[in-house]
Amino acid sequence: MDSEEKLYAIREVSEMTGVKPVTLRAWQRRYHLIEPKRTAKGHRLFDEQDIQTIQRIRQWLAKGISIGKVAQLIRHSTEEDSEPLDSSANLNECEALLDALSQLNRGRAEEILSSVFRMYPLSIVEAQFIVPVVNILERMKGSQKSVRKSLFQSLMMTHLSWMVTVENKASSLGKCLCVSFDSAGSIWAWIQTLKQAEKGYFIVMLDGVEDISDLSGHLKEHQFNHVDFFANKSLTVKQQRAIHEFSECFSGEISCSGMLTELHQELGGS
Numbered sequence: 001m002d003s004e005e006k007l008y009a010i011r012e013v014s015e016m017t018g019v020k021p022v023t024l025r026a027w028q029r030r031y032h033l034i035e036p037k038r039t040a041k042g043h044r045l046f047d048e049q050d051i052q053t054i055q056r057i058r059q060w061l062a063k064g065i066s067i068g069k070v071a072q073l074i075r076h077s078t079e080e081d082s083e084p085l086d087s088s089a090n091l092n093e094c095e096a097l098l099d100a101l102s103q104l105n106r107g108r109a110e111e112i113l114s115s116v117f118r119m120y121p122l123s124i125v126e127a128q129f130i131v132p133v134v135n136i137l138e139r140m141k142g143s144q145k146s147v148r149k150s151l152f153q154s155l156m157m158t159h160l161s162w163m164v165t166v167e168n169k170a171s172s173l174g175k176c177l178c179v180s181f182d183s184a185g186s187i188w189a190w191i192q193t194l195k196q197a198e199k200g201y202f203i204v205m206l207d208g209v210e211d212i213s214d215l216s217g218h219l220k221e222h223q224f225n226h227v228d229f230f231a232n233k234s235l236t237v238k239q240q241r242a243i244h245e246f247s248e249c250f251s252g253e254i255s256c257s258g259m260l261t262e263l264h265q266e267l268g269g270s
Contacts, residue, residue: 009045023121033070066092069088070135094133098137115204122198137152168197172228173225175201179229181231182260184207201225227246229255230256
């Protein structure tokens with residue numbers, strides 16, 4: 001090993017590339033897409049070439065290429081390398097999940113969800129798996145729509161809340177309060193919460209909140225570094241005023257997510 005070669009631990013590589021450690025491990029174990037070096041104690045060490053490979057993998061996934069086919073592209077350069085990214089491409093797992101939902105096969109659906117979240121970065125899971133599945137379910141009618149949406153909702157809430165709990169155990173950036181004005185159980189609110197957790201925050205989630213007029217009073221004895229407000233709907237005048245009043249007395253970072261930045265640009269956000 002070249003003593004001058006810069007090597008990175010898996011947590012550092014995760015921060016640099018936006019790919020979770022569990023996903024990096026899965027790419028290595030199951031598909032052999034990367035082959036990091038090891039310390040004497042068995043810890044993974046990545047070099048610059050590994051990092052470049054991880055970035056290329058993300059680009060291929062964003063084109064809609066399944067993780068199972070990326071190994072061939074790693075070994076053999078193809079014309080697809082120069083194609084423009086297509087973030088609208090759906091993952092192959094969408095059809096498999098919809099089939100499992102149609103059979104009310106919870107076990108199979110759980111396996112698919114777990115695999116997708118493990119194998120793909122969250123941005124790709126959201127754009128190329130969750131969004132298309134939700135859109136297809138919304139186009140269904142009657143009992144067919146109701147039953148499958150109900151099962152999907154249950155599965156997503158279970159999995160997303162579990163992932164936030166797992167991320168909390170590895171938090172390092174302090175505490176983040178995630179406040180959702182959507183109805184309790186909003187998939188999009190929980191995805192936003194998971195995004196904050198993946199940044200390294202310890203998450204406290206307020207799901208389905210309507211009135212935050214006394215929020216600053218509740219936080220006086222708690223050390224929060226960040227508060228993220230989320231909504232996919234227009235806020236009432238009272239709610240907007242409450243956010244403004246809160247921002248005037250909160251010393252940490254505040255962000256507004258979802259449609260808040262579009263519907264209420266005066267609130268700012270990140």
